[in-house]
Amino acid sequence: KSEEEKEMEKEEKNLVRGTKKQKIDETKEEIKQEPVTPVENFLKKRVTRRMLLPPEPDKDPELKEDVDEKK
Numbered sequence: 001k002s003e004e005e006k007e008m009e010k011e012e013k014n015l016v017r018g019t020k021k022q023k024i025d026e027t028k029e030e031i032k033q034e035p036v037t038p039v040e041n042f043l044k045k046r047v048t049r050r051m052l053l054p055p056e057p058d059k060d061p062e063l064k065e066d067v068d069e070k071k
Helices: 003-033 038-052 061-070
Strands: none
Touching: none
16 A cells, blocks of 8 residues: 555544544533533523514513513
8 A cells, every 4th residue: 555545544444433523522512512401401492482483472471561662
């Protein structure tokens, strides 16, 4: 094998190793971010859903007040 081929193989191995390490780190991060209790989990989902959905003033009394004030 030429020196160049050896170098390329080394690079490739390092890349693969790097990607694996990164994946492991990402998984660790996700685990850290996981909510601890079912209640937290529920609240987190609810907040996320609320951020995704457009506000509905009819269903949310607080929002309704805001809408009334803006008029």
